Amino acid sequence: MTTTTTVPPAGAQPAPDTRPSRPRKRARRTAGEGRMAALLLSPTLLVLALVIAYPLLSAVHQSLFRAESGLDADGFVSDVDAFVGLANYADLFAGESGRRFLNAFANTTFFTVTTVFFETVLGLCLALAMNRAFRGRSFLRASILVPWAVPTAVSGLLWRWIFQSDGIANTLIGSEILWTAEGDASKLAVIIAEVWKTAPFIGLLVLAGMQVIPGEVYEAAKIDGAGWWRQLGSITLPLVKPTLLVAVLFRMLDALRMFDLPFVLIGPGKESVETLSMLAWDESNQLRYGSASAFAVVLFLYVAIVAIVFVKVLGADVTGAKELKLLSKKSAKKSRSLATSELKKAEATR
Amino acid sequence: MRQRRRTWQTLLATTASLTVAAVALTGCGGTAPDAKSTPKAAAASFEGKGPINYVSNRDASGAANKSIEEWNAAHPEEKVTFIELPDSADAQRQQLIQNAQIKSDTFSVLNLDVVWTSEFAANKWIMPLPADAVPTDKMIPATVNAATYRDSLVGAPYYTDGALLYFRSDLLKAAGIAAAPKTWDEMKTACKAILALPEAAGMSCYAGQFDKNEALTVNFSEAVASAGGTIVDADGKPTVNTAEAKKGLNLLVDGFKDGMFPSDAITYLEEQGRRAFQDGKVVFLRNWPFVYASLTATDGSSKVNGKFDITSIPGTDGPGVSTLGGRSLAISPFTPNKATALEFVKFFTSQEQAQKRLALSSRAPAYASLYADPTVVAKRPFFPTLLTSLNNAQPRPKVVQYGATTKAIQEEAYAAITGKKDTDTALKDMQAKLTELSK
Numbered sequence: 118m119t120t121t122t123t124v125p126p127a128g129a130q131p132a133p134d135t136r137p138s139r140p141r142k143r144a145r146r147t148a149g150e151g152r153m154a155a156l157l158l159s160p161t162l163l164v165l166a167l168v169i170a171y172p173l174l175s176a177v178h179q180s181l182f183r184a185e186s187g188l189d190a191d192g193f194v195s196d197v198d199a200f201v202g203l204a205n206y207a208d209l210f211a212g213e214s215g216r217r218f219l220n221a222f223a224n225t226t227f228f229t230v231t232t233v234f235f236e237t238v239l240g241l242c243l244a245l246a247m248n249r250a251f252r253g254r255s256f257l258r259a260s261i262l263v264p265w266a267v268p269t270a271v272s273g274l275l276w277r278w279i280f281q282s283d284g285i286a287n288t289l290i291g292s293e294i295l296w297t298a299e300g301d302a303s304k305l306a307v308i309i310a311e312v313w314k315t316a317p318f319i320g321l322l323v324l325a326g327m328q329v330i331p332g333e334v335y336e337a338a339k340i341d342g343a344g345w346w347r348q349l350g351s352i353t354l355p356l357v358k359p360t361l362l363v364a365v366l367f368r369m370l371d372a373l374r375m376f377d378l379p380f381v382l383i384g385p386g387k388e389s390v391e392t393l394s395m396l397a398w399d400e401s402n403q404l405r406y407g408s409a410s411a412f413a414v415v416l417f418l419y420v421a422i423v424a425i426v427f428v429k430v431l432g433a434d435v436t437g438a439k440e441l442k443l444l445s446k447k448s449a450k451k452s453r454s455l456a457t458s459e460l461k462k463a464e465a466t467r
Numbered sequence: 468m469r470q471r472r473r474t475w476q477t478l479l480a481t482t483a484s485l486t487v488a489a490v491a492l493t494g495c496g497g498t499a500p501d502a503k504s505t506p507k508a509a510a511a512s513f514e515g516k517g518p519i520n521y522v523s524n525r526d527a528s529g530a531a532n533k534s535i536e537e538w539n540a541a542h543p544e545e546k547v548t549f550i551e552l553p554d555s556a557d558a559q560r561q562q563l564i565q566n567a568q569i570k571s572d573t574f575s576v577l578n579l580d581v582v583w584t585s586e587f588a589a590n591k592w593i594m595p596l597p598a599d600a601v602p603t604d605k606m607i608p609a610t611v612n613a614a615t616y617r618d619s620l621v622g623a624p625y626y627t628d629g630a631l632l633y634f635r636s637d638l639l640k641a642a643g644i645a646a647a648p649k650t651w652d653e654m655k656t657a658c659k660a661i662l663a664l665p666e667a668a669g670m671s672c673y674a675g676q677f678d679k680n681e682a683l684t685v686n687f688s689e690a691v692a693s694a695g696g697t698i699v700d701a702d703g704k705p706t707v708n709t710a711e712a713k714k715g716l717n718l719l720v721d722g723f724k725d726g727m728f729p730s731d732a733i734t735y736l737e738e739q740g741r742r743a744f745q746d747g748k749v750v751f752l753r754n755w756p757f758v759y760a761s762l763t764a765t766d767g768s769s770k771v772n773g774k775f776d777i778t779s780i781p782g783t784d785g786p787g788v789s790t791l792g793g794r795s796l797a798i799s800p801f802t803p804n805k806a807t808a809l810e811f812v813k814f815f816t817s818q819e820q821a822q823k824r825l826a827l828s829s830r831a832p833a834y835a836s837l838y839a840d841p842t843v844v845a846k847r848p849f850f851p852t853l854l855t856s857l858n859n860a861q862p863r864p865k866v867v868q869y870g871a872t873t874k875a876i877q878e879e880a881y882a883a884i885t886g887k888k889d890t891d892t893a894l895k896d897m898q899a900k901l902t903e904l905s906k
Binding site for chain 1: 557561564588589590591616617678679680730731733734739742867868870871874877878881885906
């Protein structure tokens with residue numbers, strides 16, 4: 118695959134001539150064409166360099182410095198940004214700041230794992246429900262979207278009202294749980310609010326994946342005597358797997374940088390729900406830009422590693438390259454028995 | 468393959484040159500290292516006239532705008548533009564600091580929360596004001612103190628805020644208690660009598676603000692100061708590991724332990740406490756003056772309208788010590804029109820303007836004499852009590868690293884009142900953290 122791809126990086130710009138024809142047949146590009154392509158691409162790369170590469174490199178650069186501030190005799194701050202090498206990173210694992218970092222790291226991971234798990238399960242259920250033909254289906258679809266459409270800060274406030282000590286959550290369960298105080302209850306509150314908000318996202322993406330499964334597949338399965346569970350396990354799930362993986366990947370990357378929900382719902386500075394983003398924000402708020410950058414860089418690496426592992430190991434198809442291939446294969450084949458080919462493909466993707 | 472390499476070369480070269488051009492254009496050169504070494508003498512002169520910007524938190528009453536309109540009508544060549552910052556204090560501080568760090572001349576006159584005074588002054592983000600700029604002798608001393616950094620006045624007090632103790636006068640009367648309690652002990656005794664009444668069934672005694680938030684720093688400072696302690700001394704050195712501070716913190720710890728505070732008070736901010744009082748759940752409430760309007764609402768939302776009264780917060784031997792809220796105006800050294808800025812600050816914080824604003828705004832003025840004005844008192848009956856509270860008030864710790872300081876205070880005080888740490892350990896840890904920060 119790597120040898121046949123042409124110059125532009127995979128996701129950047131599908132060259133106009135990537136029709137389903139085989140690469141062998143493609144006319145060799147002339148030098149002028151290549152240069153032209155480069156010229157046309159460079160504005161895009163420039164923007165990427167400015168909004169991604171520059172801030173990233175500058176954060177890494179900043180994370181190597183620390184403001185050695187002190188007060189002079191008149192009480193004025195005399196601070197110099199001293200180069201401290203990797204000291205900001207070393208501090209992530211030692212002393213008080215190390216404890217906070219590990220706590221935030223554990224919280225971030227915990228929230229990511231739990232919320233994405235529940236969202237996926239709930240999202241799948243939502244999609245299955247929405248995929249059936251019934252009266253008022255479009256209304257249900259629209260209403261399921263509502264939590265996703267509410268801005269996170271607003272939904273944080275909303276849930277704060279629900280979870281306050283004399284709020285509706287406590288009234289419903291008939292006990293007094295202090296959801297917004299430090300403790301495990303606050304973690305649960307964040308998970309509930311987050312799942313409520315983002316399960317529709319997974320639900321809708323998965324629904325889109327389900328919609329493209331041809332009805333004939335199910336008809337064939339029915340004729341072969343497969344029950345609902347069998348259809349779910351052998352047709353629906355394998356065929357929505359590529360979509361589901363992408364949805365889960367997006368959610369994981371999103372959850373790893375969770376900030377606004379715990380910030381608004383529980384409050385800044387509460388260790389039970391402090392995530393890495395909140396910690397970086399707090400440090401920069403205290404004007405300690407060096408360690409704030411170090412936190413941010415570590416978070417970036419963490420997110421990047423998770424994304425790479427996810428794409429490489431589970432084969433999440435983010436750019437749609439595989440999808441294109443599948444489609445081209447399909448159109449090329451002109452198969453009479455769609456059902457069998459789909460099933461085969463399902464086997465292949467598994 | 469040669470062709471591909473050339474393509475890459477073109478790509479890289481174009482991108483690189485464009486990047487260089489863009490960086491040069493936007494001037495992302497980074498700040499000069501000698502940012503803070505501006506000569507001291509330059510800070511003292513106020514020269515340059517012309518239009519300026521006044522950057523402030525929101526003023527829903529429109530009173531500040533009225534003052535600015537009046538100024539603009541009289542000074543068409545030196546117009547003042549009102550720039551409104553976000554509602555959150557953190558966001559305001561961040562924007563002000565960012566502008567100061569790049570030495571932007573956009574913000575000329577800054578509206579600063581009293582707790583930011585030291586940080587801004589120590590970083591030379593605001594200028595010391597001339598001695599005659601503000602009639603400090605007419606102002607409540609605590610407001611002047613809060614706008615002072617190391618003996619030099621750096622801000623002109625704009626409005627102020629102090630704590631009040633709201634209490635259910637109807638229940639006190641029913642229990643046969645003649646005078647409002649002045650100390651915690653008196654308050655406890657009063658509560659015992661009141662909570663025994665059938666009409667007070669299910670009520671709690673006292674609520675403050677105890678959620679991990681700036682409000683906890685306020686409540687902790689008040690408890691410590693009311694017990695005769697301090698958090699930092701005049702030089703900014705921490706002093707929380709003392710018997711007085713322990714006595715103060717114990718007031719709060721015991722309040723939770725003994726059930727004197729409602730058990731969910733650990734999640735209370737100003738609003739939750741107000742609601743609890745308004746719904747008849749607590750007998751005493753420590754809060755700011757702004758809740759007075761909601762408590763006296765006649766639309767049925769308040770169950771306590773006409774049933775409560777106001778006094779100073781309790782102390783250990785006499786009335787307690789309130790912390791000080793409020794705002795002051797300061798001048799940025801990076802504005803070219805410093806003379807106009809100074810004149811505007813003088814005009815805006817003058818007693819005349821303060822009095823005019825009182826007609827629209829409920830913000831408490833810095834001038835002591837305005838609290839005795841009968842027309843004002845008729846509209847805001849809590850003003851005399853508030854003045855007593857303000858005359859007694861102490862600023863929160865005046866330290867340069869206020870953000871980290873308040874966080875350390877919240878962390879340890881919260882651990883103590885939730886029972887995670889005992890009072891001694893919490894105060895010892897707080898002292899250690901604050902010592903680290905005051906270096």
